[in-house]
Amino acid sequence: MAVGKDIIKAIHEEIRSNLRIMHVCGTHEAAIAKHGIRSVLPKELKIVMGPGCPVCITPAGEIDCAMDLAAEGKIITTYGDLLRVPGSKGSLESADGDIRIVQGIHKAVEIAKNTDKEVVFISVGFETTVPTVAATILQNPPENFSILSCHRVVPPAMQWLLDQGEADLNGFILPGHVCAVMGYDEYEQFPVPQVVAGFEAEDLLLGLYMLIKQINNGEATVENAYPRAVTREGNTKAKALMYDVFTPCDIEWRGFPVIPGSGLELKREFEKYDALKRFNKTIPHIEKRSACICDQLLRGLAEPTDCPLFGTACTPRSPVGPCMVSHEGACKIWHQYHR
Structure with a gap:
């Protein structure tokens, strides 16, 4: 705790102007809230949340597509978090059909092996979860198995945020889990202060301190405050596996327009496992219809x-x-x- 107090003191001493720092990781938001980090920071320093929750940025059109597949008699498998995400006509929890919660893609494959029905896995997540999905596809799952690829990658969304400039950001806390897989070299393209941070209170405080130092020094680079889990190049084997199976595509995010190159779709040689192509589906764009912000x-x-x-x-x-x-x-x- 003494280390944390020292970093808090250093942050207060270094702050010189109003700053807005964005994190792009839902686990970071949970850690910040759990540890009460905002309560010990200078009033001039504001941490805002970005598109760091893969379930939250799954648009209503993808939920509608999954519900349509369920109504047609396919077995829909999904993580529990996705079950209550709203589409335009309800959620998977309220949908007609056979919808099952699974712990991962391997459980969905097991279901497919034990039925003659079509089984669709809603494959959600940032780069952290993609290598496991890719490895499963390479193992030739049953012919009645396919995925609805709802994967997204973080850097194009950050580029969109910087291009828009609407949040008036001074720097980013980069997602530790994603960077453990992908590394952080691809973030070096952005001309803004960035720090990779872990998930303990001291990790996040150190990341904030390093960002403030960069800003004060007029620097814009990527620093690593999470070296015990993250390297610049990341997990090269996992990245190679991911891009053996998937290729970038343009995709809509909830709350965002279509962001070029921000999604992942199966390569041509694996199209038989692509639920959209297999069942001739498209993802509709759904306009927002509630007061939700x-x-x-x-x-x-x-x-x-x-x-x-x-x-x-x-x-x-x-x-x-x-x-x-x-x-x-x-x-x-x-x-x-x-x-």
């Missing part, structure tokens, strides 16, 4: 308590928006720790 939260423009629905019409028991659903969603985290 998840779109603003995911772009760093608002906080959960700014939403008129937070804690009243929208709670973890009856979520209106995806940020109240996932354990990495800002609204659910704030509902747990900020009450």
Whole structure:
């Protein structure tokens, strides 16, 4: 704890102006809230959340597509977090059909091996989860198995945020889990201060201190405050596996437009496992139809308590928006720790 206090003191001594720092990791938001980090920071330093929750940025059109597949008699397998994410006509939890919660793609494959029905796995996640999916596809799963690829990669979304400039950001805390797989060399293209941080209180405080030092020195580089898990090049075997099976594609994020190169789709040689191509489906664009401000939260423009629905019409028991659903969603985290 003494180390944490020393870093807090150093942050207060170094702060010289109003700063807005964005993290792009739902686990970082959970750690920040759990440890009360915002409460010990100078009032001039504001940490905002970005598109760091893969469940939260899954758009309504992908949920609708999965619901349509279920209605057609396919067995839909998914992580529990995705079950209550709203589409335009409800959620998977309220959908007709055979929808099953699984712990991972390997469990979905087991289901496919024991049925004649088509089994679709909703494959969600950032780069952290993709290598496991790629390895499974390379093992030639059953002919009745396919995936709805909802994977996304972080750097193009950061590029979009920087291009828009709407959140007036001074720097980024980079996601430790993603960087453990991907490394951080691809973030060096961005002309803004960045630090890879871990998930303990001291990790995050050190990351913030390093960012403030960069800003004060007029620097814009990528530093690593999480060297026990992250290297510049990342896990080269996992990255090679990922790009053996997947290729970048343009894809919509909830709260964002279509971001070029920000999605991952199966390569041509693996198209038989692509549920969209297999069943001739497309992902519809769904316009926002509620007062939920998840779109603003995911772009760093608002906080959960700014939403008129937070804690009243929208709670973890009856979520209106995806940020109240996932354990990495800002609204659910704030509902747990900020009450």
